[in-house]
Amino acid sequence: MKKYKSIRIWLFLISILFISLKINAQESNIIFEEDFNQSYLIGWHVENEDDDDVPDWNVDSGYLIQYSNIGDSYQRGTNMIKNDLIFDNFTLRAKFNSTDDDYSGVVFRYTNSDNYYKFVLSSQRSLIQLQKRVNGTMTILDSYTATEWPFVGFNVTITAYGDSIKVYLNDSLYLEATDNSFASGLFGFMTCYNEGNFFDWVRVYDNFEIPEVSDEIAITRGPYLQSLTDSSVAILWGSNKIASGLLEIGVDTSSFQSFEENYSRSSHTLKATDLVEETKYYYRVKSEDVYSKWETFTTFAKDPSAYNFIVYGDTRTNFLRHSEVVENFEDHDFDFIIHTGDPVQRGPRNDWNVEFFDPIQKYIKSKPLYIAIGNHELNAQNFYDYFEFPNSEHENYYSFTLGNSFFVFIDNNRARYTDDSRFPSIKPGSPQYIWIEEQLSSTEAAEADWVFVFSHIPIYLNKGFDTYPDCRDYLLPLFEEYNIDFSFVGHVHGYERGFRNNINYILTGGGGGTGPVKDDGYIDPGYPQTEYPLREIYNFSKVEMNRNEVTISAYDIYGEKIDEKVVVPTSIKNNKNIVFSDELFNAYPNPFNPTTEISYSISKPSNVSLKVFDVLGQSIATLVDEQKESGKYSVTFNANNLPSGIYFYSIQLDSYNSVKKMLLLK
Numbered sequence: 275m276k277k278y279k280s281i282r283i284w285l286f287l288i289s290i291l292f293i294s295l296k297i298n299a300q301e302s303n304i305i306f307e308e309d310f311n312q313s314y315l316i317g318w319h320v321e322n323e324d325d326d327d328v329p330d331w332n333v334d335s336g337y338l339i340q341y342s343n344i345g346d347s348y349q350r351g352t353n354m355i356k357n358d359l360i361f362d363n364f365t366l367r368a369k370f371n372s373t374d375d376d377y378s379g380v381v382f383r384y385t386n387s388d389n390y391y392k393f394v395l396s397s398q399r400s401l402i403q404l405q406k407r408v409n410g411t412m413t414i415l416d417s418y419t420a421t422e423w424p425f426v427g428f429n430v431t432i433t434a435y436g437d438s439i440k441v442y443l444n445d446s447l448y449l450e451a452t453d454n455s456f457a458s459g460l461f462g463f464m465t466c467y468n469e470g471n472f473f474d475w476v477r478v479y480d481n482f483e484i485p486e487v488s489d490e491i492a493i494t495r496g497p498y499l500q501s502l503t504d505s506s507v508a509i510l511w512g513s514n515k516i517a518s519g520l521l522e523i524g525v526d527t528s529s530f531q532s533f534e535e536n537y538s539r540s541s542h543t544l545k546a547t548d549l550v551e552e553t554k555y556y557y558r559v560k561s562e563d564v565y566s567k568w569e570t571f572t573t574f575a576k577d578p579s580a581y582n583f584i585v586y587g588d589t590r591t592n593f594l595r596h597s598e599v600v601e602n603f604e605d606h607d608f609d610f611i612i613h614t615g616d617p618v619q620r621g622p623r624n625d626w627n628v629e630f631f632d633p634i635q636k637y638i639k640s641k642p643l644y645i646a647i648g649n650h651e652l653n654a655q656n657f658y659d660y661f662e663f664p665n666s667e668h669e670n671y672y673s674f675t676l677g678n679s680f681f682v683f684i685d686n687n688r689a690r691y692t693d694d695s696r697f698p699s700i701k702p703g704s705p706q707y708i709w710i711e712e713q714l715s716s717t718e719a720a721e722a723d724w725v726f727v728f729s730h731i732p733i734y735l736n737k738g739f740d741t742y743p744d745c746r747d748y749l750l751p752l753f754e755e756y757n758i759d760f761s762f763v764g765h766v767h768g769y770e771r772g773f774r775n776n777i778n779y780i781l782t783g784g785g786g787g788t789g790p791v792k793d794d795g796y797i798d799p800g801y802p803q804t805e806y807p808l809r810e811i812y813n814f815s816k817v818e819m820n821r822n823e824v825t826i827s828a829y830d831i832y833g834e835k836i837d838e839k840v841v842v843p844t845s846i847k848n849n850k851n852i853v854f855s856d857e858l859f860n861a862y863p864n865p866f867n868p869t870t871e872i873s874y875s876i877s878k879p880s881n882v883s884l885k886v887f888d889v890l891g892q893s894i895a896t897l898v899d900e901q902k903e904s905g906k907y908s909v910t911f912n913a914n915n916l917p918s919g920i921y922f923y924s925i926q927l928d929s930y931n932s933v934k935k936m937l938l939l940k
């Protein structure tokens with residue numbers, strides 16, 4: 275108690291000082307403050323409860339963070355206790371950023387690990403509770419069920435005066451109880467199974483007036499660009515509540531067109547059309563009477579001969595590392611950004627700002643963003659509300675053409691997760707498989723010099739070819755049959771590049787990831803098709819397309835180039851513009867004497883047997899009998915020593931056959 279008194283006296287003097295400095299009245303009531311801006315902590319210690327796991331508390335970039343998955347079924351886990359200050363009557367305010375959806379909270383009036391009050395929240399479990407633990411027995415004092423706690427970042431305010439305890443979230447009252455089990459004690463932060471708690475700051479006041487919650491409309495997300503072409507763009511933004519939406523867009527800020535939404539909502543999308551190619555536009559959005567700032571973008575050329583884009587993914591949970599990775603984008607010229615999925619840890623939670631939009635906003639307000647949907651989106655409606663991709667029926671798989679390249683985005687999360695309510699099938703015969711095959715065999719794909727496919731789950735990992743059997747068995751054969759050029763993926767938090775049957779496979783899933791990624795160095799360097807073995811590092815990739823040459827490169831979180839490959843079209847690629855069908859053509863000339871030419875085409879490598887028969891079905895000649903590549907072929911038939919009459923010529927391929935008639939007239 276001696277220590278406590280001296281601290282109280284000291285804090286009293288500090289508060290006198292604050293008053294004398296005429297700091298505002300509220301702040302003068304602060305009796306303890308910690309913003310975690312020092313890399314060390316004084317007077318804090320870790321207490322773990324009945325778990326063998328090792329907690330992982332760190333101070334990093336102004337946050338107190340707990341990264342480990344430590345926890346137990348009693349919702350305990352690990353506490354970081356401020357162990358040199360005892361408070362009795364107080365208001366405690368803290369800023370949370372819990373990117374993981376498991377338990378996190380505050381313990382207070384804490385005596386030991388068996389005696390304390392606790393506020394705890396888990397968005398995954400729709401749980402918000404005020405609990406007490408008396409001699410090891412837990413009792414729920416008050417609880418609130420939220421279908422989906424919408425926030426990653428939020429303020430917690432706990433007031434404890436006498437036997438009255440209240441918990442406010444974002445300054446709204448959620449929990450209250452009257453209880454006199456504990457009159458004073460320590461306080462601390464708690465986590466349980468939560469690998470992404472970022473405690474920003476904590477302040478304790480002897481008296482505090484909870485601010486009024488503002489009911490003003492605010493633009494809370496964006497505005498940002500999507501599906502930009504040479505003549506159109508989609509502009510998206512979010513408002514804090516349901517509101518009207520208006521887009522103003524023009525070549526300068528004094529003459530513009532306006533587009534208005536038909537009904538009020540909180541996720542806004544407006545499309546501007548009839549734009550002019552390669553033109554700089556200004557735009558701003560408005561919800562009710564609140565405007566965003568003017569932003570700019572430039573439309574694409576109709577047929578750009580060169581362009582660059584950045585590919586990265588797996589930015590969920592650790593927004594600090596995500597911010598550091600994207601900081602490097604400044605050093606590069608690029609026209610758009612592609613994300614390989616898992617932008618946030620929990621898709622159904624409305625707050626995608628902390629992990630995703632805040633770090634990337636400065637780029638996507640002027641460059642379009644495309645995403646290959648990941649598993650952590652959980653196919654939530656938010657994905658469809660927050661993005662506008664070029665397929666109105668299924669934005670989780672879509673395609674578009676830019677210049678000489680064809681881009682295909684697929685949803686292959688089913689290859690890793692069996693949940694068929696969230697992840698569409700990729701099996702042959704499924705709607706998505708049929709769609710993918712239609713895309714890869716389309717005229718757009720055939721006419722493109724380069725075909726890029728993006729997915730979240732790796733199609734083919736050098737580290738383990740059998741890791742995702744559905745990708746290996748269903749998608750890989752399609753990619754090889756239709757000669758795609760690049761498969762970019764995420765999901766695994768690292769970088770790797772492989773090459774197989776003329777297809778480049780790039781894993782670039784190191785956009786921030788969860789927890790600290792260790793660079794374990796090269797894993798499995800012996801695999802023959804590995805061109806860059808897996809490294810578990812933060813990274814992003816860049817693609818530079820210059821008509822006949824594509825350069826793919828990769829960079830680490832410090833912006834250092836770690837890999838580069840220049841890809842030029844192969845001879846197979848040069849033939850690729852022509853798609854061949856399986857067909858036996860009419861002989862020419864017909865009737866003939868004594869020679870005629872028989873042509874045929876085949877769509878894919880096949881055994882070919884081309885024979886001539888007479889009217890009795892007797893084989894007269896075998897013109898072709900060998901394995902051939904896809905293409906169009908012809909062969910001359912000479913009937914010099916045959917009598918006039920009707921003859922048949924027939925072709926037999928692996929999966930096609932046809933018979934036609936010809937007349938020899940001597």
Ligand SMILES: [Fe+2]
Pocket residue numbers: 616648649650730764765766
């Ligand atoms: Fe994933």
